[in-house]
Amino acid sequence: MDAFDILGDPVRRRILELLATGEHSSGDVVAVVQREFGITQSAVSQQLRILRDAGFASVRADGTRRIYAVEPGRLREVDDWLDRFRAFWLPRLDALATEVARGKRKRRRQE
Amino acid sequence: MDAFDILGDPVRRRILELLATGEHSSGDVVAVVQREFGITQSAVSQQLRILRDAGFASVRADGTRRIYAVEPGRLREVDDWLDRFRAFWLPRLDALATEVARGKRKRRRQE
DNA sequence: GATCAATATTAGACTACACTAATATTAGCG
DNA sequence: CGCTAATATTAGTGTAGTCTAATATTGATC
Numbered sequence: 026m027d028a029f030d031i032l033g034d035p036v037r038r039r040i041l042e043l044l045a046t047g048e049h050s051s052g053d054v055v056a057v058v059q060r061e062f063g064i065t066q067s068a069v070s071q072q073l074r075i076l077r078d079a080g081f082a083s084v085r086a087d088g089t090r091r092i093y094a095v096e097p098g099r100l101r102e103v104d105d106w107l108d109r110f111r112a113f114w115l116p117r118l119d120a121l122a123t124e125v126a127r128g129k130r131k132r133r134r135q136e
Numbered sequence: 137m138d139a140f141d142i143l144g145d146p147v148r149r150r151i152l153e154l155l156a157t158g159e160h161s162s163g164d165v166v167a168v169v170q171r172e173f174g175i176t177q178s179a180v181s182q183q184l185r186i187l188r189d190a191g192f193a194s195v196r197a198d199g200t201r202r203i204y205a206v207e208p209g210r211l212r213e214v215d216d217w218l219d220r221f222r223a224f225w226l227p228r229l230d231a232l233a234t235e236v237a238r239g240k241r242k243r244r245r246q247e
Numbered sequence: 248g249a250t251c252a253a254t255a256t257t258a259g260a261c262t263a264c265a266c267t268a269a270t271a272t273t274a275g276c277g
Numbered sequence: 278c279g280c281t282a283a284t285a286t287t288a289g290t291g292t293a294g295t296c297t298a299a300t301a302t303t304g305a306t307c
Contacts, residue, residue: 110208
């Protein structure tokens, strides 16, 4: 599934924002999302599954709890896609920044 | 409308990719998208309108033609949203890169 | 000013997808 | 073991959003 399709949903984005701050249990995620969006535990669980299946998040078990973490690969896809537009807001990318950007891109291709 | 909702559609993304390479008339866009997605002129025109309304593209008239161009603001929103995840793929942002990144962010807030 | 070319708009149909409600699974604990 | 807590799954429903088909608008040309 395309990365942008996944990020198109506000609940999924909110979950990822939460996970960006560190690992969280399913229950934590449910609590936050339920408070902010007023949807059921089921709905949140379904969104967590979509994030897992799409490779945006990973899970590990801790007893009966499921601990979720960000899986950055798919988000980097989005970052890469934006490359083609960066010239619009970084019109004169100086030598220094170019060097940094180039190194970044090289690293990406290797890994 | 949220930026990610707009980017969730593959036709709209393709149009933006095209506009990233420079201005294009509606007809140009229609030709490319029609070839790749097999949809009607009407559908493409509707998508162009959505991109306009959402602030992702601008138009100017040239006779009976409409010339479309990328409007980078909304794409920068996406870039900004990604900031919170960059630590995952740039774990040790060295002093040089940090300086560049900071300057970039500062510029953004000012403009 | 009739006609053609380029583009936009409108109305209605179809589909994908996120939701709820109900139920299943699994682990820990007395 | 039976019970509870945490989480996942399934089936079914409603709606948002994208499409087609048809039509309208606007500018250029003769």
